[in-house]
Amino acid sequence: MEDWEKEAATMSDVYNYAVLTIVASWGKDSSTGCFVERPLLSKWSCRIFEDARKAVYVSPESVDEPKYTTPLPLEKRAWVVRERALPAKTLSFRDLEMQWTCLESRGSEAWSLTGAGPSDKELPSSEKQSFRDLLSMKPGLCGADIGYMCGFYKHWRPLIALYTACRLTFPDDILVAISGLVKRIEKQTGLTNIFGMWKDFLRMDLMWEGTPGSTKNR
Numbered sequence: 001m002e003d004w005e006k007e008a009a010t011m012s013d014v015y016n017y018a019v020l021t022i023v024a025s026w027g028k029d030s031s032t033g034c035f036v037e038r039p040l041l042s043k044w045s046c047r048i049f050e051d052a053r054k055a056v057y058v059s060p061e062s063v064d065e066p067k068y069t070t071p072l073p074l075e076k077r078a079w080v081v082r083e084r085a086l087p088a089k090t091l092s093f094r095d096l097e098m099q100w101t102c103l104e105s106r107g108s109e110a111w112s113l114t115g116a117g118p119s120d121k122e123l124p125s126s127e128k129q130s131f132r133d134l135l136s137m138k139p140g141l142c143g144a145d146i147g148y149m150c151g152f153y154k155h156w157r158p159l160i161a162l163y164t165a166c167r168l169t170f171p172d173d174i175l176v177a178i179s180g181l182v183k184r185i186e187k188q189t190g191l192t193n194i195f196g197m198w199k200d201f202l203r204m205d206l207m208w209e210g211t212p213g214s215t216k217n218r
Contacts (some may be wrong), residue, residue, distance in 0.1 A: 012082055012180025021087035025072040026095040034093040078166035079173070082180045085127040085159065101126055127162065130155045131181065135188045149201050152189075156198075 015021060024034045049056040072094055074080055084090065089102045097109040106126060134155035137148065163178055175196060182193045191198055197205035 008176060012086060012184065015083050015086040015180075016184070018087045019089070021083060021090045023074065023083070023090060023092045025074045025092045028073045036093070036095060038096055076167055078163055078168045079177045081127065081159070081163045081166060081178065085131040085181060086184075088128070090128075101128060103128055103132055127159060130158050134159075134185065137189070149204060152191075152198075152201070153204065156185075 022034065024032060026036055027033070047055055075084070090100070092099045092101065099108045100106060134152065137151055137155075159181070160178075168174060168177060178196075185191060186193060191200050193199070194202075
């Protein structure tokens with residue numbers, strides 16, 4: 001137990017300074033790897049002829065957009081939120097394609113082949129972007145600075161909403177599983193977190209409500 005607590009506290013630094021994180025998002029447990037059999041011809045064009053002047057492809061009727069908002073098994077686990085937010089670059093092996101996410105953009109196999117897909121401005125902000133934007137904010141007078149508080153929660157609330165919607169094998173891990181993100185925010189901003197709430201904005205944290213239909217207690 002002592003060894004686990006020691007290593008768990010350092011894993012956030014490992015992911016934060018990683019050059020590239022490779023994720024088997026489709027895997028249900030540690031027995032699965034990155035690669036899965038995929039119905040390639042139902043999604044990607046197949047080149048059947050090419051010469052110096054032209055090429056002939058067999059293409060599917062339509063190419064589905066990458067489902068960034070549809071979580072796969074690994075993405076439903078609360079411990080993985082830090083692994084999604086901290087690394088600068090992530091390559092995700094999904095059930096139908098590979099997807100790339102970094103601080104500047106996102107892409108996928110389908111979009112790179114077709115040239116289709118929304119621009120970065122049309123995509124919802126990724127966990128990486130929200131977290132780095134949060135860290136880049138300059139604290140003012142903390143609790144007395146309404147502008148800073150509103151900006152802080154603009155980036156913090158999507159992260160905490162994502163986290164609380166995920167699953168934990170052991171409910172007692174609810175604070176330690178997100179402690180890596182919290183400690184980096186404390187170090188960068190000078191704010192203080194108390195049992196998941198920010199001391200400097202305590203009144204704001206106490207004024208929350210559950211998602212309609214949620215079974216979580218207040």
